[in-house]
Every structure is written in structure tokens, then in C-alpha cells.
Amino acid sequence: MKIKYIIAQILTFTQVFSQIPGAEVTCSSSSCSTSCPAAAGFTWTQSRDNPNLCIISDCTNYSATSKTQTGLSDLFCLSCLSQTNNSQYSNQNGTLCVNTPSSCTNNPIQGNGWTDSTCQLCSNKLYANNAGTTCIQIDQSCSSNSKLTDTICLACFGSSLQYSNKSGTQCVSTPSSCTASPISGTGWTDTTCQLCSNNLYANVAGTTCVQINQSCSLNLNLTDTICLACYGSSKQYANQSGTQCVSTPSSCTANPISGVGWTDVTCQLCSQNLYANVAGNTCVQISQSCSLNTNLTNVICLACYGSSQQYTNQSGSMCVNTPSSCIANPIQGIGWTDTTCQLCSSILYANIAGTTCLQINQSCSSKSNFTDALCLACYGSSQQFASSDQTKCVKSSISCFSQAGWTDSDCAICSSLTPFANSNGTQCVNSTASCSLQSGWTDQNCNICNPSLPFAIVGGTGCVASSQSCGSNSGWSDRDCQLCYGSNLYFASGDDTACVQSGISCASFSGWTDASCAACFPGSKIHATVDTTNCVASTIKCNANQGWSDADCFLCNIQLPFATADKKRCVASSQSCNSTSGWSDYDCNLCTPLSPYASFDGTKCVASTISCNSVSGWTNKNCQLCNPMLPYAIADGTSCVKSTISCDSTSGWTDFNCNLCYPSQPYASVNGNKCVASSQSCSSTSFWTNSDCALCNPNKPYASGDLNSCVTATQSCDSTSGWTDADCQQCNPSQPFATADGTFCVNSTQSCKAKSNWTDSDCSLCNPQNPFANSNRTGCVDPIVKCLNRDSNKITQIWTDNDCAICNQSGYRAKLDGSGCVNCTATKGLSDYECGLCNGTDDGDSQYANAQGACVPVNCSQKNGWVDQDCEICNPETPYASSDSVSCFSVTNSLILSFQFIILTSLII
Incomplete structure (x- = not known):
């Protein structure tokens, strides 16, 4: 409404000032058009009354409602509107004049500061903040008490009241937005809850606000409802006095409390009776917890257990169920028993008489594990020793566990299982x-x-x-035999199964004979070894001279463990003479003297003339004996090889065989008749040298120019002289012609000895000293003159007489324009110009060309004055001059007249 009123006032004032100049104002100088702030559509001029002041020349175009005006200033508004409606200040955008307490450029505006009205007049920001210090861009006035947001509160109040409460009715001073959950900082407090919401109090954790009738910080009048709200499930119940919230399984008003019943903790949390009884059905007022096992009294036991365990034991560590108090001695009733002893004291067992409790490790009524000490404690001196099996107490004269002094009588008392004393009386035995x-x-x-x-x-x-029974059938030793039989003539047999009279010990390491062996080892090791150190189970005597086997050799003489191939003796070879592998010359010489050498693969012995490991002296026969896989001896006899032919062959050679037979000449010649020491195979297709060609194929002794083959040239392909076309075509097929001086080969299009068809390219290749072809292409000429394809339009290629003489044979001259040469020796084809060039133009010179193009002294182009002589010179085909001397004919004048007459007559008829 205020805005509409202001706009109406501005419109009224605008109408009043229509068509009149503005009031006088003071600009920075009297140059009004430049010193006063420009306003679009308006003009500043000097006041007629006071040239030092300025005015708007015409204010009638000002509109109080238009937003399209620009450049309006406080001076403009003071000049045009101050006299009628006090709208002497421009808004901040310079589009309208407004009625404000002071200039819109002041911040804050003078007076009471910014208001919603002055903000709307001066700027696009519609509302003033609460302090009136600035205008702000928000959705509603800072004086509103509804729909408030944090954005509005921060804009209106700054950081002092920057957050809206949850209902949007008030801006409040809280650590963070009321929408945060929990509020940032230390969490919710009673203060922030009351500022932000209708729930007046914060829970203890500060995570939310709760609707209860008192603060969670109070410790009186507490209820389960208040505790649940303040603490949640961690302490949801109030104790019985209402002074504290506690963590119990259920409400403290339940009796007994739900769950496992009352405990010390729940008793102490819920009531002043500090401890729960053992059954957990009530809390009791005693001096200590029923769970303690120290300082117990009969009073505590009665409170904690009732009549079931109403007495404390003597140490006060446990409540027990006994006929009377444990302090009575002996206990009332039948006297002490193991049970009452164990309940009342640390002395666990009652003696047999029941008069006292004993500190022993088992009951006196036990049937096992008795010791002398237990027997003395339980029975006194009447039965003070434990039996040997510790099952009872007995009345022996010594302890049943004595180590000496035993008699058969005491042994029988202590144990019926061992009724006799041993030989030295140290123990009882069975x-x-x-x-x-x-x-x-x-x-x-x-x-x-x-x-x-x-x-x-x-x-x-x-x-x-002895080490074993004298009736044993095994394991005998000489000592045992002599102990058991009472004589040193007895010895243990070789298999230790009996005692025998062998003359020497069957374990001897010397002195054996076949007889003693037969006694010690009957039916098995009946022969003495060669060195008489042992008996062995050989099939023949160890001094036999035939019938030997490896087994017998090994048994009789371990130093000669193998039988020879003829079985007549034993030898010290490294393996059996029947072996099919692992042979050495040494073993062959021992096992088969007629085949004294081991084959190369060690599988047999052979009758070669040299060792199969020799490095010289090889023959094909020895190679085939020693190693059939390498059947031929190489040329120098130093080894055998797996060639396909004998190394002394004169044909059929291959690289493979040459490399094997002649390592220094590893390649077969082209015709396969020998091996050669070339640097590569004679079948190679690259990298040839003259030396290799001469070795591999003497008929083609030179390497080609590209080194890919050998050729039948008359000289080396790397020669620098003496070349012929034939050699070039052999050595360098891509450069098939020798140069003119024979120094190298070139790829010209024809032989350098050709007599025609020369080109500059061929000349430069064949004869670099004369790189250009002459005009007739019959040869090559001086390198300074290019004869073919000259361009006479270029100054450097204009023909001269010298050029013509060089490029052609003598008798040629250059045309006067340098465009070419003329053959002055020609007898036909010339023109008058060319004849005059060649012969001069003086009278009598042959300066004219006749019909055949030969030079003659008669002007054959004349129009009259012809005579027969001139006609014949100019054209032998027309040797006769006409009668009027203006032309030449091939017939005489009389013939012409006759011919004319005949024609005329025919026409008349």
C-alpha cells in the first residue's frame, strides 16, 4: 500500500512540473553539460539567474512510473522534483526519484536506518534487516512471526538470531539450526529445546527434546516415564526413592524384579537394602554380599540361604547344611563324619573313632591308596602300616614298603601275591x-x-x-654258551641258534677253515673265504679254478668281485663281466682280454686295434666296431663321424659330410667331387667372394657384382678396368654394358660401342667426359654443349656455329636467330634462307634453293626472266622456259601451242 501511495504522489508531482525547467542545483563546476551527472533524455544547462548554478532544461519527460529511465541522480531529482513532492533523491538503479529521508547512497540511510519502505524505494531488495543497517533479498518482512526459515533469520538478525525455531514463529540464538538432529555442538540442552520446540527438556544424551514435566538434570520425583524419556533403554527405570534413574531388567516396583531375580546390583540400584539373597527373591540388610566367601557368620548365612544353609563353616568362607553350628566339638549327633568335617573345616576327613577331623588326602574308609602315614592317622599304632597294594592297614613288623629286612612272614602279611622274601631280603617276590x-x-x-x-x-x-635263557633257540653269544654250559669249549653257532664245539668263535674275523665254517654255519656258509676272514655260502670252494659266478666271486674275495667271461677266475673289474652298459677299457681288458676295449657307448667290449676313446689312429673298421652310429673315420683319423659316405670318397660329397669328414674344409664343391675350405656353402645364394667361387666352382671363378652367385667372367667383378659387355652382363646384369674406357659397368640402354641411337643419359653413363649425344645421336660430344632437346628461347641454349660444328659434322652453321643448325653440305631440303646462310648472298653465290632444296646461283622464286638454263637448274622436271619467260615447263613451246590448238578445235566442234 505504501508503494502505491508513493507512486501516486510521484505521478502527481510529475504533472505539476510538466513543461517547466528544473530548480537550480550546484554541480562540480559551471560547465553543466560535463560536470553534472548525465541522465538519459535530459539536458543540463546553466541557470539564467545564476550562471554558477545548473538546472535540467526540461523536466516534462520524467515519468514517476517508468522503469526504463537511466542515469538519474540525486542532483537530477533535486532539480526536477524537490519543489513539488520532495522526491529529491534517486533510487540506487538511477531509474526513479524517490521521497526518502536521505540519499539512497547512504548506508545505512539517515534517520532511523533502513525500513521496508525505504528499501523498496531505493533498491530491488524489498525488506530491511532487523537492525535497519541494510536491505536484504528475502521472501517476507523481518517483522513477520510466521513461516520463518534459517535463511530469513540469518538475513534479518545476522549471527545473533540466525536460526528459526521448528514452528517458524521466532528467530533464536542456538549453536546450529533447529532442524539438525541432534543440534550441533554439545547436543540438545534444556535451553535449546525450549528455544527450538514445544518439548521443553533435552534428554541426557542431548540427542533429542522430550515432553516431560521436569528437567532430566533433577534428582527427585523421578518416575519410570521420566527415566525412559531422559535415558532411553539404558536407564529407563526410577529407583524406589525416585532420586535416580537406573539400568535394571524391569521396574524397581516389581517384586521380585523380573528376569533373573534380585541381584546385588539391582538391590543397590533400587533400594537401601544393599544385597540380594541367594534365591534372588528379596533384598536383605546385611554387612556384605551373599556372593562373598569370606567373613561369613551364622547371621549372614541365615539371611542369605535361610534354613537350608544357616551355619557358616569354621573359616567363614562358606554357608553349610550341618546338624548344628560348626563351632561345637565334637559336632552334635553321631560325632564327626567325613561330610561334616568337609563342610565345617579344611580338615577333610574324620578318624575311624569319629573323635576328630584329620588333614589327610583321603577318607579313612577308603579301599585304596593307603600309606603308612594315613594308617597311623586313621588307626593309631594298632595298624600303622599300609599293605603292599595300599588297600588296607596291616599289623606287620616293618613297613610294607621297606627296602631291607624282609622275611617270608612279613611278606605274607603285606601281600598274598608276593609271599616270599628274595635272596638278599630286600623285597618280597611271587x-x-x-x-x-x-x-x-x-x-x-x-x-x-x-x-x-x-x-x-x-x-x-x-x-x-647270561643275557638270555639257557634254553633259548636263538640269540646265543659265546659268553652265554660258556656260562650256561660251564665250559670255555662252547661257542655260539653262526646263526646264534645253538652252542657248538667249533674250535674258534663263530664270530671270528680270521683263521677260518672249511671245517670250522661247516660247524658254525651248517648247510649255509660252509666255505672259508680266500683270506680266511669269513665264512660264505658260495656254491664252490673259494680256491676253485673254474665254474665261477659273480655271486661266488663276491662272496669268496670281495677284492675280486666279478667272474671273467670264461668263468675261470675272479677279477677286480668295476662291474659284472655280463654287463650290457657302463663298460670301460679297464673292465674289458680284465673281463675279455681278446676284446680289450669298451665300445663308445659302453654297452660291450670290442676287438678294435685302439681304444674307443682315442683321439688319433682311427680307421673305418675301428669306427664301426667302436660306434656303429659313427661308422667312418675322418680324413685326419682323429675321430669317427656319422657321414653318409666314407671320408676317402671322390664323389657324392655334401656339406653335411664335408663338415663331418673335413672340419677345415666344411663345404662340398658344386660338382660334389671334393670338400673345400670356402667361407660358406657352395649352394649359397648370397655373400659370395672370388675366393669362395674359385674353390666351389673353378669354371665360374668370380663372384657376381651383387655377390649372389658365381659367374664365368674373364676378370673379377670388382675390377676397375678391362670391362667388356660380356663381363658386365655376367657380373652385373642390371648394368650390362662396359663404359667406353672399360673402367666399370653401367645400366645404359645400349652398348657403349653403339654407332647410333645415343641419348644424353647413355652418354653420361658410357663416357662421363663427353656426357651429351650429338645431334645425329651417332656419338657423344664435348661436355659443355647439350645437342638434344635444346630450348633456343633460353639465352644459354641459343645455337652458335661452334655448337653446330660440335653437335654435327663439319659444314653445319647456326641459324641467325640461334634456333637451330643448318647442314650446309646438304644437297636437298634447303631453303633460300639456309642457302644464303651457308653460301653468302653476293652475286654468283649459290644463295638460292631449287625445287629439290639444293643450293644454286639462280633465284628460283623469280616471276619472270626465265630461260631454259635457269629452269633446268631450278627444277630438272621443268627444264623449259615459257615463251613469255614467266614460268618453266616440262615440254617445249611448240608442243604447248599444238596442245592449245587441239583443245580450241575440240571446243568449237
């Missing part, structure tokens, strides 16, 4: 008879009665310390 016997000994009784002499001797009259 022998079948008393250890004092003098005969009838068995291994069992010997071992039991005297373990150091565990075996009965043959005959049972005593015990001995």
Missing part, C-alpha cells in the same frame, strides 16, 4: 618256592629271587647272569 632252594631252579624263580642272576643253568643247579 616265586613259586622259597628263594633258599639249592636245586630245581627255573628261569622264573632265578629272575624273581635274584634278578642279577636271572637264568637257570643247564641242569637247574644254580642261576647265572
Whole structure:
């Protein structure tokens, strides 16, 4: 409404000032058109009344409603509008004059600062901020109390009240936007909750605002509802006094509390009775937790357990179920038992009489594990020793675990299983008879009665310390034999299965004979070795002279372990003479003296004349014996090779065979008759040298120019003289002709000895000293004159007499315009010009050309004055002059007249 009023006022004032000049104003100088701020469509002029002041010459074009005016200023508005409606200031865009307390350029505007009205007059920003210090671009006035947003609050109030509450009715001072969840900073507080929302109080975590009737910071009048709102499920229940929120399984008003029942924790959280009884069905007022196992009293036990365990044990560490208090001695009833001892004290077991509790490791009523100490504690001196099997207490004269002093009587009392004392009285044993016997000994009784002499001797009259029973069938030693039989003439057999009278020990390492071997090893190792150190199971005697096998050789004399091929003796070869691999010359010489050398692959022995490892002296026969895979000896006899022909062949050679037979001459000649020392194969198609060609193919002794073949040239293809066309075509097919001086070959189009068809290109190749062809193309000429394809339009190519003489034979002259040469020796084809050039133009010179183009002294182009002589000179075909001397004819005048008469007569008729 204010804006409409202001616009109406401006329109009224505009009408009043229509068609009148503006009021006087002061610009920066009296040059009004330049010193006053320009306004589009208006003109500044000097005041007629005061030349030092300026005015708008005509204010009638000003519109109070137009937004298209530009350049309006405070001086313009002061001149045009100040006298009628006080709109003496321009808006900030310079499009209108407005009625404001001061210039729109002041910030803030003078007076009470910016208002919504002055902001709308001065700028495009419709509203003033709350302090009136600036105009802002927002959706509504800062005086509104609805639809507020953080953007509006920040624009209106700055950082002091920059956020809107959640209902949009008020701008508030909070750490961050009320829309944040939780609010930034320390989270929600009672203050920020009351500023931002209708929920007046913050929960303890500061994550939200809650609708309760008191602050979560208070510690009185608490209810489960308040605790749930303030703490959530972490502490959702109030204790019974309402002074604290606690974390319990259910409300403190439940009895017993739900879940596992009352605990010390829930009791202490919910009430002043600090501890839960063991059943968890109530809280009790005692001095310590029922879960403790120290300082217990009968009072505490009764409170915690009731009558089921109403007494404490003697150490105060446990509540127990006993007939009476543990402090009675002996306990009431039948006296102490293991049970009451264990409940009341750390002394675990009652003695047999029930008069006391004992600190022992098992009950006195046990049937095992008794010791002498236990027996003394349980029975006193009446039965103070434990039996050997520890199942009871007995009345022996010594401990059943004694190490000496045993008698058969005490042994029988201590254990019926070991009723006899051993030979030295150190222990009881389970022998079948008393250890004092003098005969009838068995291994069992010997071992039991005297373990150091565990075996009965043959005959049972005593015990001995042999390593095994004297009735054994294996494992005998010489010592055992002599102990068991009581004689040093007995020895253990070779297989240790019996004792024998062999004369020497069957374990001897010398002195063996076939007889002693037969005694020690009957039926097996019955022969003594050659060195008499052992007995062996050979099939023949070790001094035999035939019938030998590898096995017998190895047994009889390990130093000569293999039988020769003829089986007559044993030898020290490195392998069996029956082997099919691994042969050496040494072994062959031992095993087969008639074939003394090992083949190359070591699979057999051969009758070669040299060792198969020799580096000289090879023959084809030896090669074939030693290594059939390499059947031929190379030329120098130093090795064998796998060539396909003998190395002394005179034909059929290949590179493969040459390389094998003649390593220094590794290639076969072209005709295959010999091997040569060329640098490459004679079948090569590149990199040939003269030397290789002469070796490989003497009929073609030279390498071609491209080195790809050998040729039958008369000289080397790298020669620098003496070339002929034939040699060039052999050596360099791409340059088939020799130069004129025979120094090299060129790729001219014809032989350099040609007599015609020369071109500049061929001349430059064949004769570089004379690189140009003459005009007739019959030869090459001086290098300074180009004869063919000259362009006489170029000054450097105009013909001269000298050029013509060089390019042609003598008798040629250059045309006067230098366009070509004339053959002055020609007898036909010349013109008058050319004849005059060649012979001069003086009278009598042959300066004219006749009909055949020969030079003559008669002007054959004349129009009269002809005589027969001149006619015949100019054209022998028309040797007669006409009667009027104006032409020449091939017949006489009389013939012409006769001919004319005949024609005339025919016409008349």
C-alpha cells in the first residue's frame, strides 16, 4: 500500500512540473553539460539567474512510473522534483526519484536506518534487516512471526538470531539450526529445546527434546516415564526413592524384579537394602554380599540361604547344611563324619573313632591308596602300616614298603601275591618256592629271587647272569654258551641258534677253515673265504679254478668281485663281466682280454686295434666296431663321424659330410667331387667372394657384382678396368654394358660401342667426359654443349656455329636467330634462307634453293626472266622456259601451242 501511495504522489508531482525547467542545483563546476551527472533524455544547462548554478532544461519527460529511465541522480531529482513532492533523491538503479529521508547512497540511510519502505524505494531488495543497517533479498518482512526459515533469520538478525525455531514463529540464538538432529555442538540442552520446540527438556544424551514435566538434570520425583524419556533403554527405570534413574531388567516396583531375580546390583540400584539373597527373591540388610566367601557368620548365612544353609563353616568362607553350628566339638549327633568335617573345616576327613577331623588326602574308609602315614592317622599304632597294594592297614613288623629286612612272614602279611622274601631280603617276590632252594631252579624263580642272576643253568643247579635263557633257540653269544654250559669249549653257532664245539668263535674275523665254517654255519656258509676272514655260502670252494659266478666271486674275495667271461677266475673289474652298459677299457681288458676295449657307448667290449676313446689312429673298421652310429673315420683319423659316405670318397660329397669328414674344409664343391675350405656353402645364394667361387666352382671363378652367385667372367667383378659387355652382363646384369674406357659397368640402354641411337643419359653413363649425344645421336660430344632437346628461347641454349660444328659434322652453321643448325653440305631440303646462310648472298653465290632444296646461283622464286638454263637448274622436271619467260615447263613451246590448238578445235566442234 505504501508503494502505491508513493507512486501516486510521484505521478502527481510529475504533472505539476510538466513543461517547466528544473530548480537550480550546484554541480562540480559551471560547465553543466560535463560536470553534472548525465541522465538519459535530459539536458543540463546553466541557470539564467545564476550562471554558477545548473538546472535540467526540461523536466516534462520524467515519468514517476517508468522503469526504463537511466542515469538519474540525486542532483537530477533535486532539480526536477524537490519543489513539488520532495522526491529529491534517486533510487540506487538511477531509474526513479524517490521521497526518502536521505540519499539512497547512504548506508545505512539517515534517520532511523533502513525500513521496508525505504528499501523498496531505493533498491530491488524489498525488506530491511532487523537492525535497519541494510536491505536484504528475502521472501517476507523481518517483522513477520510466521513461516520463518534459517535463511530469513540469518538475513534479518545476522549471527545473533540466525536460526528459526521448528514452528517458524521466532528467530533464536542456538549453536546450529533447529532442524539438525541432534543440534550441533554439545547436543540438545534444556535451553535449546525450549528455544527450538514445544518439548521443553533435552534428554541426557542431548540427542533429542522430550515432553516431560521436569528437567532430566533433577534428582527427585523421578518416575519410570521420566527415566525412559531422559535415558532411553539404558536407564529407563526410577529407583524406589525416585532420586535416580537406573539400568535394571524391569521396574524397581516389581517384586521380585523380573528376569533373573534380585541381584546385588539391582538391590543397590533400587533400594537401601544393599544385597540380594541367594534365591534372588528379596533384598536383605546385611554387612556384605551373599556372593562373598569370606567373613561369613551364622547371621549372614541365615539371611542369605535361610534354613537350608544357616551355619557358616569354621573359616567363614562358606554357608553349610550341618546338624548344628560348626563351632561345637565334637559336632552334635553321631560325632564327626567325613561330610561334616568337609563342610565345617579344611580338615577333610574324620578318624575311624569319629573323635576328630584329620588333614589327610583321603577318607579313612577308603579301599585304596593307603600309606603308612594315613594308617597311623586313621588307626593309631594298632595298624600303622599300609599293605603292599595300599588297600588296607596291616599289623606287620616293618613297613610294607621297606627296602631291607624282609622275611617270608612279613611278606605274607603285606601281600598274598608276593609271599616270599628274595635272596638278599630286600623285597618280597611271587616265586613259586622259597628263594633258599639249592636245586630245581627255573628261569622264573632265578629272575624273581635274584634278578642279577636271572637264568637257570643247564641242569637247574644254580642261576647265572647270561643275557638270555639257557634254553633259548636263538640269540646265543659265546659268553652265554660258556656260562650256561660251564665250559670255555662252547661257542655260539653262526646263526646264534645253538652252542657248538667249533674250535674258534663263530664270530671270528680270521683263521677260518672249511671245517670250522661247516660247524658254525651248517648247510649255509660252509666255505672259508680266500683270506680266511669269513665264512660264505658260495656254491664252490673259494680256491676253485673254474665254474665261477659273480655271486661266488663276491662272496669268496670281495677284492675280486666279478667272474671273467670264461668263468675261470675272479677279477677286480668295476662291474659284472655280463654287463650290457657302463663298460670301460679297464673292465674289458680284465673281463675279455681278446676284446680289450669298451665300445663308445659302453654297452660291450670290442676287438678294435685302439681304444674307443682315442683321439688319433682311427680307421673305418675301428669306427664301426667302436660306434656303429659313427661308422667312418675322418680324413685326419682323429675321430669317427656319422657321414653318409666314407671320408676317402671322390664323389657324392655334401656339406653335411664335408663338415663331418673335413672340419677345415666344411663345404662340398658344386660338382660334389671334393670338400673345400670356402667361407660358406657352395649352394649359397648370397655373400659370395672370388675366393669362395674359385674353390666351389673353378669354371665360374668370380663372384657376381651383387655377390649372389658365381659367374664365368674373364676378370673379377670388382675390377676397375678391362670391362667388356660380356663381363658386365655376367657380373652385373642390371648394368650390362662396359663404359667406353672399360673402367666399370653401367645400366645404359645400349652398348657403349653403339654407332647410333645415343641419348644424353647413355652418354653420361658410357663416357662421363663427353656426357651429351650429338645431334645425329651417332656419338657423344664435348661436355659443355647439350645437342638434344635444346630450348633456343633460353639465352644459354641459343645455337652458335661452334655448337653446330660440335653437335654435327663439319659444314653445319647456326641459324641467325640461334634456333637451330643448318647442314650446309646438304644437297636437298634447303631453303633460300639456309642457302644464303651457308653460301653468302653476293652475286654468283649459290644463295638460292631449287625445287629439290639444293643450293644454286639462280633465284628460283623469280616471276619472270626465265630461260631454259635457269629452269633446268631450278627444277630438272621443268627444264623449259615459257615463251613469255614467266614460268618453266616440262615440254617445249611448240608442243604447248599444238596442245592449245587441239583443245580450241575440240571446243568449237
